[in-house]
Amino acid sequence: MTLISARLNGMEQMVEGTADLDHGKVSIDGIEYKVEELAFTSPVRGTIYGTLLNYQGALKELGEQVNHPPYKEAPKAPILYIKPYNTISSHKRPIFLPDGIEELEMGAALGIVFGKEAVNVSEAEALEYVEGYTVVNDVSIPHESVYRPPVKYKCRDGYCPAGPWTVDKDGINPDSLSIQVYIDGKLVQQNHTSNLIRSIPRLIADVTEFMTLYPGDMLLAGIPEGAPKAKNGDSVRINIESIGSLENTIMREYKGGDDR
Amino acid sequence: MKWARIAFEGKVHAAEALNGKLKLADGRLIDGEEAVWLPPIQPRTVFALGLNYSDHASELSFQAPEEPLVFLKGPNTFIGHKGAVPRPHDVTYMHYECELAAVIGRQARNIKKEEASHYIQGYTIANDYAFRDYLENYYRPNLRVKNRDASTPIGPWLVDAADIPDPMNLQMKTYVNGKLTQEGSTKDMIFSIPYLIEYLSSFMTLNPGDVILTGTPKGTVNTAVGDEVVCEIEGIGQLKNTIIAKERKENSNAALYPGIHG
Numbered sequence: 001m002t003l004i005s006a007r008l009n010g011m012e013q014m015v016e017g018t019a020d021l022d023h024g025k026v027s028i029d030g031i032e033y034k035v036e037e038l039a040f041t042s043p044v045r046g047t048i049y050g051t052l053l054n055y056q057g058a059l060k061e062l063g064e065q066v067n068h069p070p071y072k073e074a075p076k077a078p079i080l081y082i083k084p085y086n087t088i089s090s091h092k093r094p095i096f097l098p099d100g101i102e103e104l105e106m107g108a109a110l111g112i113v114f115g116k117e118a119v120n121v122s123e124a125e126a127l128e129y130v131e132g133y134t135v136v137n138d139v140s141i142p143h144e145s146v147y148r149p150p151v152k153y154k155c156r157d158g159y160c161p162a163g164p165w166t167v168d169k170d171g172i173n174p175d176s177l178s179i180q181v182y183i184d185g186k187l188v189q190q191n192h193t194s195n196l197i198r199s200i201p202r203l204i205a206d207v208t209e210f211m212t213l214y215p216g217d218m219l220l221a222g223i224p225e226g227a228p229k230a231k232n233g234d235s236v237r238i239n240i241e242s243i244g245s246l247e248n249t250i251m252r253e254y255k256g257g258d259d260r
Numbered sequence: 261m262k263w264a265r266i267a268f269e270g271k272v273h274a275a276e277a278l279n280g281k282l283k284l285a286d287g288r289l290i291d292g293e294e295a296v297w298l299p300p301i302q303p304r305t306v307f308a309l310g311l312n313y314s315d316h317a318s319e320l321s322f323q324a325p326e327e328p329l330v331f332l333k334g335p336n337t338f339i340g341h342k343g344a345v346p347r348p349h350d351v352t353y354m355h356y357e358c359e360l361a362a363v364i365g366r367q368a369r370n371i372k373k374e375e376a377s378h379y380i381q382g383y384t385i386a387n388d389y390a391f392r393d394y395l396e397n398y399y400r401p402n403l404r405v406k407n408r409d410a411s412t413p414i415g416p417w418l419v420d421a422a423d424i425p426d427p428m429n430l431q432m433k434t435y436v437n438g439k440l441t442q443e444g445s446t447k448d449m450i451f452s453i454p455y456l457i458e459y460l461s462s463f464m465t466l467n468p469g470d471v472i473l474t475g476t477p478k479g480t481v482n483t484a485v486g487d488e489v490v491c492e493i494e495g496i497g498q499l500k501n502t503i504i505a506k507e508r509k510e511n512s513n514a515a516l517y518p519g520i521h522g
Contacts, residue, residue: 072397081332086467147398149401151330210407211337212336
């Protein structure tokens with residue numbers, strides 16, 4: 001059984017329970033539910049920081065380009081970005097396709113949720129500051145260049161679904177989790193957090209060297225190479241071993257009237 | 261009216277400027293010297309602009325951008341008036357950036373620039389320090405340059421929008437240890453505040469409490485431990501801070517990219 005915390009049925013407070021990930025069941029206060037019977041909102045309320053190019057394959061994908069303008073050399077420090085408040089969304093909520101865009105990139109990321117204020121922490125102690133883990137879809141409008149900050153591509157309303165819940169950190173080795181992405185039930189991406197350039201403790205140490213992570217903040221471990229693209233109507237499921245499955249459907253942005 | 265957030269006698273208060281004093285919500289008048297000044301707003305999403313004054317862009321040998329160069333900042337980086345900004349021991353160049361900050365008052369989505377002023381609650385001053393040693397060419401300017409702890413003083417006042425009839429024509433000055441080092445005017449912004457509200461709200465929702473830091477004119481210079489830096493914007497006030505040495509900590513693994521294994 002997996003220990004979870006979740007926001008259910010529109011309530012702000014977190015409830016604790018257990019999940020049976022293999023059978024899609026959740027138990028709260030001794031009552032068992034099927035996952036699909038429950039309405040989840042995002043378990044995250046703090047600041048969300050994403051990490052670019054933290055999978056070995058993702059950096060390889062950029063290849064020789066890193067030695068040429070505009071990049072000129074491979075990155076040294078972690079490359080971070082913010083998924084702001086308006087992007088927060090949850091399990092089963094739609095992800096909207098803007099006008100003129102046909103496909104969105106699905107960023108399967110392990111979300112590391114902090115339980116204690118973390119600043120200047122060492123690699124050895126880093127995981128003590130973690131409260132738990134969740135599944136995140138770090139959605140982007142596909143874009144080639146990573147030279148300038150990605151606000152227009154990554155910060156649209158609802159572009160950071162997370163959940164359905166957070167899993168208590170005890171018993172989880174975040175550097176050894178498999179990740180699968182399914183679109184309409186078909187496996188389209190597979191990777192493993194053992195392929196990270198910076199392991200989770202190392203990433204936490206390097207980030208908190210220059211900025212504080214507060215309780216409730218979430219750091220994303222990175223997006224694996226070959227991020228799949230989804231189009232209107234696609235149902236996307238991101239599965240992370242021992243953490244859970246996050247499902248969302250891509251929809252055209254609603255413009256009013258019946259012309260959807 | 262001008263509003264501040266302060267800590268006084270162990271409690272956080274909203275305070276209003278009144279005859280050179282601070283008037284608390286309970287009616288007490290106190291001296292500014294008695295208060296600990298906090299950021300005048302508790303920002304949620306904070307946008308900042310790079311290269312939004314053509315003279316500053318040319319000073320850094322950049323072409324002026326064709327589209328706003330926007331990045332985001334987290335809550336860890338903000339400190340109040342009279343706060344201390346840490347200078348890491350290894351940096352060779354750390355410069356201030358005096359900026360007009362616009363605070364959003366109403367939710368805004370797909371707002372045209374002609375309507376934008378209705379969505380602004382007020383204005384304050386930010387000093388958006390940059391640590392140029394840490395610039396790398398990925399998501400530039402990256403968070404290590406622009407989102408360090410306690411590196412963005414903001415305040416002292418949130419001034420009601422109604423009191424600033426023309427935010428696009430305000431004198432800006434920065435003084436280091438009393439010496440004028442930066443001078444400019446908000447009229448030289450490449451992308452005006454109404455334009456920025458139109459641009460941002462065209463692809464995302466702006467919420468009350470969100471802040472836009474609008475960039476800095478030319479005249480940014482290196483600063484040293486012990487410097488007192490004052491950013492001044494006409495009609496808004498003077499934001500002061502001092503620079504302190506960042507304590508060295510045992511965290512030896514910072515800053516080196518491990519690269520690809522195997």
